[in-house]
Amino acid sequence: MLKAFPLKLELRGAPSQTMTYLSPLLAIVLTMILGALLFLLLGKDPVAALKVFLIDPFSGKRAISELLLKSVPLILCALGLTVCFRASIWNIGAEGQFTVGALCAGAMLVWLDVPGHGISGTVGLILMICAGVLGGAFWASITALLRDRFNANEILVSLMLTYVAQLLLMYAVNGPLKDPNGMNFPQSKVFSDEFMLPMLIAGTRLHVGFVVTIVAALIMTVFVTRSLRGFSLTVGGVAPHAARYAGFSSRNALWMSLLISGGFAGLAGAFEIAGPIGQLLPSVSPGYGFAAIIVAFIGRLHPIGAVFGGLIMSLLYLGGELAQSRLGLPSAITGVFQGMLLFLLLACDTLIDYRLRWKQQA
């Protein structure tokens, strides 16, 4: 069957620079084509359906602000994962680090946000963000510790910790952090406005966290491309032997990348609590931490790329929500698109190292 296929893969002399950047675009286009086919199968008009995914999120100031708002947690998580994946540390537990960050930030506000405590809004906000960052970094440090001390596989540990984190959050909103006046719903109180992030544009939900995210992406760009530490991480990931020869410590790389990654994920969690959500809920994350893995790959493991990847992923999330309200499709369609996108991206990435050639008739 395969022998009859007229195309074959031929190893390139050197990885193609063009394909490195073309591959994500190709994957996105292919995802859209497959998506259109999927809509056709579901009996929906593919043009109208794709319009919901591609055009509607750009219709007007409010829609665009929502797009940017949703990209914040995705970009932040992906910034951290970019560092990890560059160092070949497979942290796939950003979801858990995000959850613990949100939990710690929420717990901090439950503690601070009581009448007569005398904490100003700014101080409270800074404290809660610190709690979120530290919480996320702490959660990632468990993975780092177990990998460092016991050589335990970071993929499985970070993922198991994600389940533990979600249960921890469930426990908190059902127990110690539950709103006493909340009709017994598993959620914390709604926090006062003074502890919420200031809005960037009046009349929208876009908060200053977006600016922080962009600044963070710029700082991380300098870090990974211009600093010795960033360089040593990348060398450790690409060529561990060379890194050892150069005297770069793999332990440092492990701890640094996981702490940075956990910190960013925790920051994202804190921003969600102090931004669009405004209270602690069991459902703080609709899978942002997992989607961020795809974002990091689409962004070519580059912080600026992560910004673009985050915006594209945000589009998929909004498209899924709109598909539910306008097309009557379950919003879980976002997950289908996410999986397809990553599959196609990996397939297209083959073209970085290989070129397609017509088979010559022997």
Place this chain on the structure above:
Amino acid sequence: MEQLASLIAASINSGTPLLLAAIGLLINERAGVLNLGAEGMMLVSAIAGFAVGYTTHSALLGFAAGAICGMLLSTLFAWLALLLATNQVATGLALSIFGAGLSAFVGQHFVGLALAAQSSGIPLLRDLPFVGPALFSQHWMSYLALLLCAAVAWFLYRTRAGLILRAVGESPESAHALGYSVHGIRFMALLFGGACCGLAGAYLSLVYTPMWVEGLVSGRGWIALALTAFATWRPARVLLGSLLFGSVTILQFYLQGIGVTIPSQILSMLPYVATIVVLALISRNPDWIRLNMPASLGKPFRPGAS
């Protein structure tokens, strides 16, 4: 005594999907392929098995649907990871994300439906005192899983094909030089692994719960992956490990049942925490892992590339 019997039975019940999935993954990994998509395959098979089982009222057809879905998804994985030599970790993750999304999407219409009760157990034997309710009252798939485990052990260590499979996992270059098709053998291994994960997923939705909710598998695919390392890639230890993890899962319900005042969410962490602890303990000695782990695990094989 009666309680102990029901505890043993419940542990076997919750260990069965782990055993099924881990045996399949063991074959994958013995051939040198790391498929992190187990969770995704199990989720899709769980909803496929449930949908077919619910509409046809046949558990057998449900299991068949689950196995077929698992094989289809592992074919997708094989196409990427073998033919296109993509990164196995990333491809497996993609499969898990895709499976989670697809199962949630397809499963919307099946939430809240219940299956008719099925008779289970081995006639006559299940009426024996103690051992009857403890060991012989399971669904037939549990016994099939046990047989499968024995068959895999026999296959790996007592047949020529098993030797070739292990050779492909240890040194694909040598196997290739001897004229064996590394990709062909790995593809077969992946198909088997997919079918096993499919049966495991279908078991969860058809027998264990038996119903469908989003995210039904709740990490069992990942626990099964950890189990293969825990078992140092040996079938008998996979059996032991899955019973152990099955009983850890049951322990939380038991503790709740006898009125331990620990919040249920904390108790539910048990299987995950146990997995982490076990992983840390067995990985502590790197030499031991290096000795037992298939040498080419997770590394793509490119015939002709130096």
